Amino acid sequence: EAQVTQNPRYLITVTGKKLTVTCSQNMNHEYMSWYRQDPGLGLRQIYYSMNVEVTDKGDVPEGYKVSRKEKRNFPLILESPSPNQTSLYFCASSFSQVYTGELFFGEGSRLTVL
Amino acid sequence: QKEVEQNSGPLSVPEGAIASLNCTYSDRGSQSFFWYRQYSGKSPELIMSIYSNGDKEDGRFTAQLNKASQYVSLLIRDSQPSDSATYLCAVNTLPNTGFQKLVFGTGTRLLVSP
Numbered sequence A: 001e002a003q004v005t006q007n008p009r010y011l012i013t014v015t016g017k018k019l020t021v022t023c024s025q026n027m028n029h030e031y032m033s034w035y036r037q038d039p040g041l042g043l044r045q046i047y048y049s050m051n052v053e054v055t056d057k058g059d060v061p062e063g064y065k066v067s068r069k070e071k072r073n074f075p076l077i078l079e080s081p082s083p084n085q086t087s088l089y090f091c092a093s094s095f096s097q098v099y100t101g102e103l104f105f106g107e108g109s110r111l112t113v114l
Numbered sequence B: 001q002k003e004v005e006q007n008s009g010p011l012s013v014p015e016g017a018i019a020s021l022n023c024t025y026s027d028r029g030s031q032s033f034f035w036y037r038q039y040s041g042k043s044p045e046l047i048m049s050i051y052s053n054g055d056k057e058d059g060r061f062t063a064q065l066n067k068a069s070q071y072v073s074l075l076i077r078d079s080q081p082s083d084s085a086t087y088l089c090a091v092n093t094l095p096n097t098g099f100q101k102l103v104f105g106t107g108t109r110l111l112v113s114p
Helices: none
Strands: A004-007 A010-013 A020-023 A031-038 A042-049 A054-057 A076-078 A087-094 A109-113 B011-014 B019-025 B032-038 B046-051 B054-058 B062-067 B071-076 B085-093 B101-104 B108-113
Touching: A004 A087, A020 A031, A020 A087, A020 A109, A020 B101, A042 B101, B011 B019, B019 B032, B019 B108, B032 B062, B032 B071, B046 B054, B054 B085, B071 B085, B071 B101
Parallel strands: A010 A109, B011 B108
Antiparallel strands: A004 A020, A020 A076, A031 A042, A031 A087, A042 A054, A087 A109, B019 B071, B032 B046, B032 B085, B054 B062, B062 B071, B085 B101, B085 B108
């Protein structure tokens, strides 16, 4: 089954404790991206990756890091989480750098930072 | 001015009626447009994409694009209670990076009553 898998799905953590949200896709997609979704603000892009080893900042990259060492994986790293990073996070992928609007989303990771 | 604007709703329609969802965008150079459906607590799911002016039909869904007026709409015919969800409009813009950037609206909540 074609899918984008995120882990963990739910996480409660404390300020400053490093965490990683993993994202893996099994569709051989070139393009991957991370979004956060907050009430009233909608989906905002954190980072994206056009292909392996090529990543770039989205609209709200502060406090986040990513890496794309393999085509299928695109982890999101919060080095020192803060309460304003409490949000619902989505990883998404697309088969082409051109058709980056046709995204497949993971199920989401709900993060709470105390 | 927001790049992609939608009325947050809720838009309430009776079962069997036509639901009309609207979206306006600011980047006149945008070339591709998408509608995603998001059920409460779930991830967004692509339901329609449209790339040229006019109408595109897929089952009960029709996407309409008017680039001159910079709006895109989604019509849902014979609305069903299962269509109750938030509908996200997304537009591919072309910022200075040279790579397309997908910008989401904040969504319109649709409620279909039996």
